Amino acid sequence: MAAVRIVDIKGLYLPGSPDGSAPPGTTRAAGYSPGYKSQDDQGRIYINRDLDGEWARNTQLIEITVEVTGLEGELPDDARIRWSARDPDDPFNERPEVHPDWAPMLDENDFDASGSYVTSAGEDNEGTTDSRTGWEEVEGYALSDATETSASTAISGMRSTIRRRMTDIAGDNLIVRAELDGVAEAAGDETGIMTLWRRIDVEYIRMESAPSLPVDEVPKHFEPVFTQLDFAEERVIQDRQRLALDASTLGETASRFVSEVFSHAGAPGWFCLIAALEPHPVPQARGALLFTGMVTILDGGEGERRREYVEIPGDHPDASQVTFRWDGEQVSFAVAMAAVLADPPRTQLWLEPHDIQSQFTAGDGSVAHAYRHRLFFFPRARRRGAAWEPPGYGLPRRVEADVWGPGAAYVAGMSPTIDIGPARYFAGRTIVFTQHRAWWDPDREQPRPGYEQRTLHTIVHELTHAFGMPHKCGYFDYLTPRRTTCSMNYRSHWMIDADQQLIPGTADRVGHDLCGRHVKETRRVRLEDNRGLRWR
Numbered sequence: 001m002a003a004v005r006i007v008d009i010k011g012l013y014l015p016g017s018p019d020g021s022a023p024p025g026t027t028r029a030a031g032y033s034p035g036y037k038s039q040d041d042q043g044r045i046y047i048n049r050d051l052d053g054e055w056a057r058n059t060q061l062i063e064i065t066v067e068v069t070g071l072e073g074e075l076p077d078d079a080r081i082r083w084s085a086r087d088p089d090d091p092f093n094e095r096p097e098v099h100p101d102w103a104p105m106l107d108e109n110d111f112d113a114s115g116s117y118v119t120s121a122g123e124d125n126e127g128t129t130d131s132r133t134g135w136e137e138v139e140g141y142a143l144s145d146a147t148e149t150s151a152s153t154a155i156s157g158m159r160s161t162i163r164r165r166m167t168d169i170a171g172d173n174l175i176v177r178a179e180l181d182g183v184a185e186a187a188g189d190e191t192g193i194m195t196l197w198r199r200i201d202v203e204y205i206r207m208e209s210a211p212s213l214p215v216d217e218v219p220k221h222f223e224p225v226f227t228q229l230d231f232a233e234e235r236v237i238q239d240r241q242r243l244a245l246d247a248s249t250l251g252e253t254a255s256r257f258v259s260e261v262f263s264h265a266g267a268p269g270w271f272c273l274i275a276a277l278e279p280h281p282v283p284q285a286r287g288a289l290l291f292t293g294m295v296t297i298l299d300g301g302e303g304e305r306r307r308e309y310v311e312i313p314g315d316h317p318d319a320s321q322v323t324f325r326w327d328g329e330q331v332s333f334a335v336a337m338a339a340v341l342a343d344p345p346r347t348q349l350w351l352e353p354h355d356i357q358s359q360f361t362a363g364d365g366s367v368a369h370a371y372r373h374r375l376f377f378f379p380r381a382r383r384r385g386a387a388w389e390p391p392g393y394g395l396p397r398r399v400e401a402d403v404w405g406p407g408a409a410y411v412a413g414m415s416p417t418i419d420i421g422p423a424r425y426f427a428g429r430t431i432v433f434t435q436h437r438a439w440w441d442p443d444r445e446q447p448r449p450g451y452e453q454r455t456l457h458t459i460v461h462e463l464t465h466a467f468g469m470p471h472k473c474g475y476f477d478y479l480t481p482r483r484t485t486c487s488m489n490y491r492s493h494w495m496i497d498a499d500q501q502l503i504p505g506t507a508d509r510v511g512h513d514l515c516g517r518h519v520k521e522t523r524r525v526r527l528e529d530n531r532g533l534r535w536r
Helices: 219-225 247-261 451-465 516-524
Strands: 003-010 043-046 061-069 080-086 135-137 150-153 159-165 173-181 194-207 227-231 235-237 270-276 289-296 298-300 307-313 321-326 329-341 346-351 354-356 375-377 382-384 387-389 398-404 418-420 423-425 429-433
Touching: 003 173, 061 173, 080 159, 150 159, 159 173, 219 227, 219 451, 219 516, 247 270, 247 429, 270 451, 289 307, 307 398, 429 451
Parallel strands: 043 194, 194 227, 194 235, 194 270, 270 429
Antiparallel strands: 003 061, 061 159, 080 150, 080 173, 135 159, 173 194, 289 398, 298 307, 307 346, 321 329, 321 398, 329 346, 354 375, 375 382, 382 387, 418 423
């Protein structure tokens, strides 16, 4: 009996780097394996890569070769290979570790309008190809009858080859089948599920005195967004104990520093991660306690300028933070502005709200897009646009408060941006300050216990910014059982419920994984459109 057998797929990669020899800057977490056809449904096809794995903008494709076997005699003149392609279901949302609340966000095609599960439905790819039909002829194997889902090719020397252009969104997938036309009782062959992945090379730079970062633990946290992070071998540079003179100059100085040391800046497909020491001279202790006692929470201003404040006695222009305590709860707010008033001497402390970006979408990498939709939570109200709505954190109007002066709070990690014209962009550049007091013991000159896990959270958080994603989404991570919150949150913030109101007791639960919304929207990002990356 005649049969068609898939014997090779160029552009398809087997996870695990089969040859184990891939050098830095090339595919390390997956490799080409002759004859592999994703029988295990794990095969990866890289977005913006050619058949050799090199960067090629708006190019993602495979080249499939089949062989005709078991045929007695010559092939009939009209014998051809009939190719077909189908879009199977994305099975990720049905994995046991995925929390059911996130499943409709991850694959809405499987659910009805009410959010009830219906079935595992295919035809859920979201990307587009740069070819009308998706099929492309290979020299020597004439292509005909091409439609979006099928095509026909000539056979030469009992073989035939075709190229298939793929869609451009991470997580899209495809199965391709090959059958023999013109021969009775011929068996066909097909691939397993082949999934679109991004492959990002990460230049890892470490200052000489900085402890190493847990880079080997990072890639698995980006697998849900179908992104393969290949970290280059560590490159050591000279120490620079502090990047900037103070917090006000850190942004500009850090951006300039990254430009100096990031050797692959602007090279397509590259991010960078830098293990630095300290951001700037930092205070050694918490700020002084300026006031403790009962305060009244008031509000003032109109529309989008409305915010809450408290008054405390005395002259305190340097007040930096207010911590409220009530009913066993505690929450802190930074002071946005301290206004000293006379008769009697007192200071108005206008509070900086906790911001939540719960409705973000994949964008062009600009900061403006990432933070287009925002909620602001005050002690007693939520501001959404110009709307002012209770309860915020639900504090009583009269409440206990501690007011602190400038102290030891400072940045642990950052993602220096790039300005292009009037717009600011995330640019795939991450710095982790390894001598942050939270995880560095200056007396013993070594990391504190838990250093690896604390820095891992910061790395995942900052690298997610590289995809143009905002922080402080206010959601739990995508996992079940529900224990930790999205890596993009701040530890001090409460999370939000389905009505976008705060959930008491949800601070200090930040984990290493992303929420379902960050997973889905990060998949949808087209990094090649981010002008800040300058990927030519």
